[in-house]
Amino acid sequence: xxxxxxxxxxxxxxAVEKISESQEQDPFQVxxxxxxxxxxxxxxTLAASTRxxxxxxxxxxxxxxxxxxxQGLIYPVSFYRHKxxxxxxxxxxxxxxxxxxxxTTMEELLVLPGVGRKTANLVLIxxxxxxxxxxxxxxxxxxxxxxxxxxxxxxxxxxLSLYQTTAERWWPFINLYLVTWGQxxxxxxxxxxxxxxxxxxxxxxxxxxxxxxxxPGDR
Ligand code: SF4
Numbered sequence: 756x757x758x759x760x761x762x763x764x765x766x767x768x769x770a771v772e773k774i775s776e777s778q779e780q781d782p783f784q785v786x787x788x789x790x791x792x793x794x795x796x797x798x799x800t801l802a803a804s805t806r807x808x809x810x811x812x813x814x815x816x817x818x819x820x821x822x823x824x825x826q827g828l829i830y831p832v833s834f835y836r837h838k839x840x841x842x843x844x845x846x847x848x849x850x851x852x853x854x855x856x857x858x859t860t861m862e863e864l865l866v867l868p869g870v871g872r873k874t875a876n877l878v879l880i881x882x883x884x885x886x887x888x889x890x891x892x893x894x895x896x897x898x899x900x901x902x903x904x905x906x907x908x909x910x911x912x913x914x915l916s917l918y919q920t921t922a923e924r925w926w927p928f929i930n931l932y933l934v935t936w937g938q939x940x941x942x943x944x945x946x947x948x949x950x951x952x953x954x955x956x957x958x959x960x961x962x963x964x965x966x967x968x969x970x971p972g973d974r
Contacts, residue, residue: 756925759932762952769934770797774804775881782857782882783814783849786867789874790841795832797938803829807842814855818846841869859883872911880927889917890930894937901941903958942966 768776774788775781787807792800807828811817817825825839832838845867849855857878858864864875876890889895891914899905905916917929933941940947945966948954959965 756921756928756932758952758956759936760928763932763935766935766939769931769938770800770804771877771881772931773797773801780882780884782878784808784812785882786845786857786870786874786878787817787842789877790845790869791829791832791838793838793874794834799832803832803835814846814849818843818850838869844868845870857882861888872914876914877930880930884927886923886927889914889921889926891917892930892934893943894941895930895933897943898933898937898941901946901957901960901962902953903960906960 767773770792771785771788775785784804788800788804791803791807795803807817807825810824810828811820820828820843822839822843825842826835829835829839829842848867849857852866853863859879861872861875861879864870864878865872873890873892876888879885879888880890891899891910893910895917896907896910896913899913899917900907904920905913907913907916918926921929936953937943940951941953945964946959946962947967948957948959948962948965949967951957
């Protein structure tokens with residue numbers, strides 16, 4: 756993790772972290788951006804979130820938008836029809852049940868439509884600065900298994916295993932470091948092991964073919 760911390764220094768932040776920084780960690784915007792980010796490129800998430808927040812910045816304002824309007828604003832994020840319904844329903848629940856605020860516990864976050872453990876953990880870490888959560892997405896799941904930190908089949912299994920196999924002080928950083936690394940170096944196919952700072956430590960479990968070295972401009 757120390758090697759990764761040095762390696763990602765100066766690299767572009769993932770979309771949710773970027774939105775969080777620009778919006779002073781507004782939990783509502785972190786929640787909505789995370790909902791939009793599933794299976795979507797960072798640049799698309801960022802652009803869609805920006806368009807949506809320009810029109811409605813609070814749960815109350817966003818709950819008043821029609822699903823069709825939300826669809827138009829967030830397109831072309833993947834599953835935009837589905838996500839628009841979740842955004843509207845989530846905003847309604849935030850207004851009616853949580854007085855327009857994003858709840859601060861895993862249990863409460865999981866009642867929101869479209870919010871699973873990944874989204875809830877990211878909101879708790881990024882918006883509420885939790886030190887006790889690990890957010891596992893596809894990058895964290897893949898890289899943790901390649902590194903041999905865990906041997907798991909699903910992201911939820913990976914999350915639970917990582918609590919056992921990693922030092923607590925790193926929990927809030929695992930997502931940021933591994934997502935940033937997974938987007939550039941430890942990619943799903945053809946990971947760039949030849950250029951990876953973790954190469955001397957990594958057993959590369961499950962890796963069958965490695966990719967070319969990155970262009971100087973990629974870093
Ligand atoms: S050495 Fe290869 S498999 Fe291991 S973390 Fe680096 S890029 Fe991923």
